[in-house]
Amino acid sequence: MLEHPLRQQLHNEIHARPFERVGAPAQVSHLVMLVDPAESQLAFEHLCELLGNLHLPQPSPASMFHTEQIGPVRLRWERHGEFVSYTFITHEQLGAEDPMFDRCACDRISAEWRARIPGQRLCANHVAVMPEGEIACDAVPDFSAVLDIDALVGSDVADGNAQVFTDLRMAPDGFTRFIVLSKSMSERRRGRLVQRLLEIETYRMLSLLTLPVARQLTPQLNQYEQDLVSIMDAIGRNDDADPQRDHRTLDRLTQLASSVEGLYAASHGRFTAANAYYDLVNRRVGELHEKQIFGLQTIGQFLERRLAPAMQTCAWAARRQQALSERVSRCSNLLRTRVEVAMQQQNRGLLASMNRRQYLQLRLQQTVEGLSVAAITYYMASLVGHLFEAAEPWLHIKPKLAEGVSIPVIALLVWLGLQRMHHRLERAGEGR
Template sequence: MPRSHPWRESLHNEVHARPPERLQAPMALSHLALLTPPGEVAEAARDQLRALLRARHLPEPAEGAGHLSVDLGGGLHLRWEQHTEFQTWTFRRALDAGSDDFEAMPLARVPQDWLAALPGQWLVGLHLMVLPAEDENGPRLVRRALDEDSLVGSSVMEGAGELMTDFRLHADGLARFVLRVGSMNPRRLGRTVQRIVEIETYRMMALLGLPAAREVGATLADAERDLARIAGEIRSARREREPELLRELTQLAGRVESLYASTHARFSASAAYFELMQRRIDELHESGLPNLQTLREFMDRRLAPAMQTCAWAARRQQALSERISRTSNLLRTRVEIEAQEASQALLDGMNRRQQLQLQMQSAVEGLSVVAISYYGSGLIGYLAKGASVLGLPVKPELAVALSIPLIALATWLGVRRLHQVIHAGLKP
């Protein structure tokens, strides 16, 4: 066989990760989810899991395992899962027929000192009692254990069960769910229970973005006011004020980008968890019960607005960042155009000065030709006078007169030749 990809086996088995358990009614379940960011906290939680297993002489999970399902003895079962941001601990046990008490839940059988030492931040907690539909204690348990004014319920799994909850934290800090099931086989019941647990877990994880959305509101309002002020000043700002405005815009952009970086991941995660929660509700195949909201209706009315707040905060950040970018680009373009105009004016001034220098240079060169001709003709005159004294047939006045145009022409040709040599040397 060809060489396998190093991830081939793990990717193939991913579809079998976290499989649902086979469950039977009556049973009770206690579920906890703790925030355990990757790193030391997550590893410390794994160490706590290993300590629990060692105390009961059970094999430890494989290195890097993402889930574990194990009987702890005494009728208590543990299902542990590692997620990106959190770990879940689900304890369950079978109930005796006729049980109708939320006080004797599986969590009470877990060592309390071990439970208190669990690393991470506790976010999700729920008790779920699963009772047969024919158990007469079911309706009485709902009335006694749940808040009637907040009661939410629906028929689930196409009428195979009824789910009730009040989405309230009770005296022990956990929410309560009651599931009454009829003709559900163990596999289907396991999938149903897993969906209920995931709905509550993903609901709370989705809500983690709400405090951040509320906190950024004031900061965004301040940034929007600063941007409006700067934009107003730009319209009437003088040239010397523009660099300072550009610096303020750059600082404002840095503040907004820092805020975006600190909240974007949280808002994106909240949207993803909300979508997962909605999928799990869809998988329950709900139908309504008289005088009760379904889980879908409850979430649409109570949770959807919170998610819209998170989405609005994310969009507001993005829009503000884009507005700052546009304003910065406009101001930067304006500064660059003005700088180009100033540079062009400087070049024009330099060109005018150069033209003036050339004109002055030409005038000086003309005067130089006259001066050289004057002194050169003077020398010729002295030579002619000397020759006349020696008896040579030379008239000094005539010699001087004839030399002047020759000297002027020679000087002019020499200057012209010098210009040609200099210009040829300056060419690339």
């Protein structure tokens, strides 16, 4: 049986990035680095450097995902289209005197190695997973030491098997902090919960990358729309005194169309990515199965109020850009039609002028032909006169008389010859 060459690869794709097992207590650190293709390869080499220094197995060159236990920390490395993520997980317990988030999972890895990670840090998160029994849950826990209570967001998640608290603010170390109070649940389910929280933050930041693009486009779109209005006004004016007006307007419109399409090509990919990332955020929020607790906003409610308007701004800019491109296209078609009609009118006038010239040429030709008949007749009659003058002693016919009698005969024969030549030329032209 013949196997498709990609069957194994496609089958394993759904198992390519399995969820990590997360116990309780646990600490998770997550870094997302925005990279270009060259930096993505450097990130892979940077990972290999760390593993090689620790004499650990190296991932394959085509690997998009790799996990490795490095001492007390499990490192999860993932390579995506435009970013690379690093997840550090440790189950070491903090001492009773150690404050939460004082020493996080990523701190167990060399600071010098972390400082040299290729790319630009876009997203950074710490997640503290604790058994629910460690903190009383009949009221809002006191997280004032590590979270902004005024911006606290929390909810029941995973069908009531855990509670999540965060302020979605950037702490002094540059990380956003999540606290998960976990009831009795499997390590795999707890790992899925943690990964969903991390993915929500990752895709939220990636979708927001488009917001500055949308804001930068607004002044340009305003200017282009004003230019289009000016061009439409020029098209609507009738100025027969300026025959080059339509051509100049077409040049302006062509330049505007080029600018609009260039802007569209430069930003369309970003807008498309924003829609995809925002859809993933909504999916991951839905998978949390949130329920409101203690009168706090849920993560979904917070994002609906804060993230949705930003995404609507991006969607509006994308629609406005698309609409402008379509309007420019319609305007171009209208102006081209007008220019073509004007050119047809010019061509019609040119053809009429050519017809008049041909008619005049025909009349002139007919006049010349008439003169030619007279000239040929004159010369032929003169020859006849000379001929009869020479033959007068034998023919006894006066030369002048013979010459006069031959004139109508010669003229008729010459005219018939010209007519026959015209008929042959016409038949030859029709045959072509």
